[in-house]
Amino acid sequence: MSARFAGRTAIVTGGVSGIGAGVARRLVAEGATLSLWDMDAAKLAKSGAAHTVALDIADPDAVHKAAAASAAALGKIDILIASAGITGPNHPTWEYPVAAWDRVIDVNLKGVFYSNSAVVPFMQANGYGRIVNIASIAGKEGNPMASAYSASKGGVIALTKSLGKELAPTEIRVNCVTPAAVRTPIFDQMTQQQIDWMLSKIPIARFGEIDEIASLILWLASEEASFSTGAVFDISGGRATY
Numbered sequence: 001m002s003a004r005f006a007g008r009t010a011i012v013t014g015g016v017s018g019i020g021a022g023v024a025r026r027l028v029a030e031g032a033t034l035s036l037w038d039m040d041a042a043k044l045a046k047s048g049a050a051h052t053v054a055l056d057i058a059d060p061d062a063v064h065k066a067a068a069a070s071a072a073a074l075g076k077i078d079i080l081i082a083s084a085g086i087t088g089p090n091h092p093t094w095e096y097p098v099a100a101w102d103r104v105i106d107v108n109l110k111g112v113f114y115s116n117s118a119v120v121p122f123m124q125a126n127g128y129g130r131i132v133n134i135a136s137i138a139g140k141e142g143n144p145m146a147s148a149y150s151a152s153k154g155g156v157i158a159l160t161k162s163l164g165k166e167l168a169p170t171e172i173r174v175n176c177v178t179p180a181a182v183r184t185p186i187f188d189q190m191t192q193q194q195i196d197w198m199l200s201k202i203p204i205a206r207f208g209e210i211d212e213i214a215s216l217i218l219w220l221a222s223e224e225a226s227f228s229t230g231a232v233f234d235i236s237g238g239r240a241t242y
Contacts, residue, residue: 004222006031009074011067013057013115014084016043018184019134022210023081023217024049030218035070037084037115050074057084057111058103067118077122079221082112082133085152087189093147101148108152109159116163120172129172130221133160137180137236145194153178157232164230173229175220180236182208203238 010027014020015036024034024047034049041054051073053066071077088104091097112133123129138146139153157176164174181187181198199207216235219225234240 003031004224005079008032008078009035009070009076010079010081010221011035011037011070011077011115011119012081012083013037013111015049015081016040016047018083018186019179019182019210019213019217020081020083022214023083026211026214026218027079027081027221032079033074035074037066037070057115058106060110060114063111063114064118067115067122071122076126077119078126078128078130080115080119080129080131081217081221082115082131084111084115085134085186087146087186088148089189090145090191090194092145096147104148105152105155108149109155112156113159116159116174120163120167123172124170127171129167129170130225131163131172131174132217132220133174133176134217135160135176135178135232137178137234137239140178140232140240140242143194143198145197160232161230168229173220173225175225175228175231175233177213177216177220177233177235178240179208179213180239182210182213184210201239202236206237208235208237 010032012020012024015024016038035051036049037053044052055062055066085108088100133156135156136153138150139157142150160176180202
């Protein structure tokens with residue numbers, strides 16, 4: 001395994017399960033020093049990461065304190081992988097519970113905004129940074145019975161484009177990925193009908209693998225991704241149409 005992240009530090013939100021855990025594992029294997037953020041304190045304690053923070057990503061004060069703690073523990077912040085997210089329940093839009101809608105937006109969209117905005121000053125101080133936000137193909141196409149999730153991920157795409165343009169004159173790059181469905185613990189939040197519908201939309205006729213998504217994310221987190229910012233990278237098994 002190469003050491004392309006030797007000397008680099010990274011924060012991974014939602015870092016103890018699913019895509020976040022896969023990315024964290026790969027970053028460490030390639031030389032990075034990690035700060036993992038997650039709600040699951042027990043899994044964080046077993047993660048072996050150099051630094052961990054147990055927090056609710058939807059709490060802006062907690063996120064800004066976590067960024068400061070990570071910078072102090074690691075010495076700097078080079079990379080942010082914003083992976084924390086939830087699906088929310090499956091309902092028609094007109095029947096979607098307001099409290100559930102708010103929670104999805106709070107975690108998936110506001111949480112990405114909080115974490116992005118918290119790390120940027122540290123990256124500006126370093127003169128270098130890579131931010132990779134995990135959106136979803138649902139943010140482009142809008143999944144039926146998942147309006148809150150789709151809207152939140154569409155917001156992540158727009159946020160990424162805005163921040164990427166703002167930081168384009170610097171050495172900080174901001175991009176997002178839009179995976180189709182990947183079989184992770186987040187499936188436990190969905191109905192089987194919703195899972196079957198998502199699979200039916202993927203021309204390759206299978207779900208993505210965590211390592212496949214992680215490979216793209218790691219490239220975007222590396223020094224090699226120097227000419228892409230405010231961009232959206234599809235990894236959808238052929239589902240994406242634009």
